[in-house]
Amino acid sequence: MSLEWYLALSALLFTVGVIGVLIRRNAIIIFMCIELMLNAANLAFVAISRELGDPSGQVFVFFVMTVAAAEVAIGLAIIVSVFKHRETVNVDEVDSLKG
Amino acid sequence: MEFAGIKSLIFYAFALLTVASAVLVVTVRNIVHAAFSLMITLFGVAGLYVFLQADFLAATQVIVYVGGILVLILFGVMMTSGRLQMRIQIERGQLILGGLVALLILLLLFGVISNTPHWEGIKDDGSTLEPTTRTIGEMIMQGEFLLPFEVVSILLLVALIGAALISRKEVRDEE
Amino acid sequence: MLIDYLPILLLLVFAIGFAAINLALSHLLGPKKPTPSKLSVYESGVQPVGNARQRFTIRFDLIAMLFIIFDIEVVFLYPWAIVFKKFSESSGYFILIEMLVFIGILFLGYIYAWKKGGLTWD
Numbered sequence: 354m355s356l357e358w359y360l361a362l363s364a365l366l367f368t369v370g371v372i373g374v375l376i377r378r379n380a381i382i383i384f385m386c387i388e389l390m391l392n393a394a395n396l397a398f399v400a401i402s403r404e405l406g407d408p409s410g411q412v413f414v415f416f417v418m419t420v421a422a423a424e425v426a427i428g429l430a431i432i433v434s435v436f437k438h439r440e441t442v443n444v445d446e447v448d449s450l451k452g
Numbered sequence: 453m454e455f456a457g458i459k460s461l462i463f464y465a466f467a468l469l470t471v472a473s474a475v476l477v478v479t480v481r482n483i484v485h486a487a488f489s490l491m492i493t494l495f496g497v498a499g500l501y502v503f504l505q506a507d508f509l510a511a512t513q514v515i516v517y518v519g520g521i522l523v524l525i526l527f528g529v530m531m532t533s534g535r536l537q538m539r540i541q542i543e544r545g546q547l548i549l550g551g552l553v554a555l556l557i558l559l560l561l562f563g564v565i566s567n568t569p570h571w572e573g574i575k576d577d578g579s580t581l582e583p584t585t586r587t588i589g590e591m592i593m594q595g596e597f598l599l600p601f602e603v604v605s606i607l608l609l610v611a612l613i614g615a616a617l618i619s620r621k622e623v624r625d626e627e
Numbered sequence: 628m629l630i631d632y633l634p635i636l637l638l639l640v641f642a643i644g645f646a647a648i649n650l651a652l653s654h655l656l657g658p659k660k661p662t663p664s665k666l667s668v669y670e671s672g673v674q675p676v677g678n679a680r681q682r683f684t685i686r687f688d689l690i691a692m693l694f695i696i697f698d699i700e701v702v703f704l705y706p707w708a709i710v711f712k713k714f715s716e717s718s719g720y721f722i723l724i725e726m727l728v729f730i731g732i733l734f735l736g737y738i739y740a741w742k743k744g745g746l747t748w749d
Contacts, residue, residue, distance in 0.1 A: 364561035373478035375550030423611035589706030612736035
């Protein structure tokens with residue numbers, strides 16, 4: 354289980370998240386896929402932190418988790434608010450700002 | 453060694469579990485099933501953190517992601533679904549174009565990984581390693597991460613006020 | 628250190644295995660003679676009214692958000708508590724003040740949500 358395994362796993366998880374964001378139109382599913390991408394980046398952080406023997410990477414991941422929690426709190430408030438007004442969570446139908 | 457073989461087997465099991473459930477998050481039609489697949493993915497990542505000797509992060513992953521973020525996402529699902537049908541069709545053009553872009557990103561990432569200088573590999577014995585909670589505590593409380601730690605509280609304050617403002621406004625509009 | 632996690636793994640394996648085996652066995656071995664009263668949700672209880680898949684009221688949202696913010700705060704308390712003794716011996720009250728500032732700033736948000744009526748259930 355060398356570093357390459359963890360990095361490859363992280364790359365795969367990230368790509369799955371990218372696919373989800375690109376092809377799914379449900380805002381909450383897109384949200385979950387963003388969490389997947391954050392987790393992939395965290396995994397790479399921890400793997401390289403372990404490889405270099407430097408715990409800073411783990412502290413970074415800790416802060417990333419904090420920011421993810423704040424992001425989810427605000428993001429879901431916005432999604433629920435949009436749903437209240439438009440009765441939809443399909444991101445293609447929420448296009449009032451489109452020129 | 454016998455133990456090392458079993459350990460790598462468990463590692464592969466966790467890796468497979470993580471990626472497979474992540475694929476399910478993206479492909480499954482029912483949004484509640486997607487949320488529960490995400491839970492398995494998050495648990496799998498926590499298991500991988502244990503393999504990387506990041507015990508504090510593994511526990512934090514379970515507390516924050518599974519216990520907090522996932523619950524909030526499920527709340528979001530329950531507040532926005534209901535009678536309305538949540539199963540939205542995937543358009544074919546989007547699927548092809550998105551897949552192409554994702555493939556390019558995957559190739560790019562693998563190219564970067566194969567070009568990284570080769571370190572000697574993660575040492576697997578790990579028996580001498582300390583639990584990481586103390587190290588993380590020292591780095592945050594007296595090290596270079598003290599300022600980020602205090603800034604995080606402001607970030608959380610802003611998130612809290614923003615969330616309160618957005619959801620309360622809705623309730624007032626309703627009445 | 629990794630061997631210390633073996634009990635957790637075993638617990639997971641046994642918990643999932645126990646549930647899966649029981650479900651599979653009762654599915655395979657149990658006799659199936661369904662009657663309308665057996666198929667009702669609460670066999671000898673009150674008849675359910677309406678659909679369970681109803682939309683939640685939005686009031687739960689703010690409670691969940693408050694929970695996740697203070698969840699993070701509790702996680703930050705943990706490494707702080709581990710190093711508290713050592714640092715309070717070397718640098719006095721400084722570490723206590725660090726955490727008081729952190730909690731104080733978050734408490735402002737708590738007061739805001741409270742004043743905004745986020746905690747009332749009207």
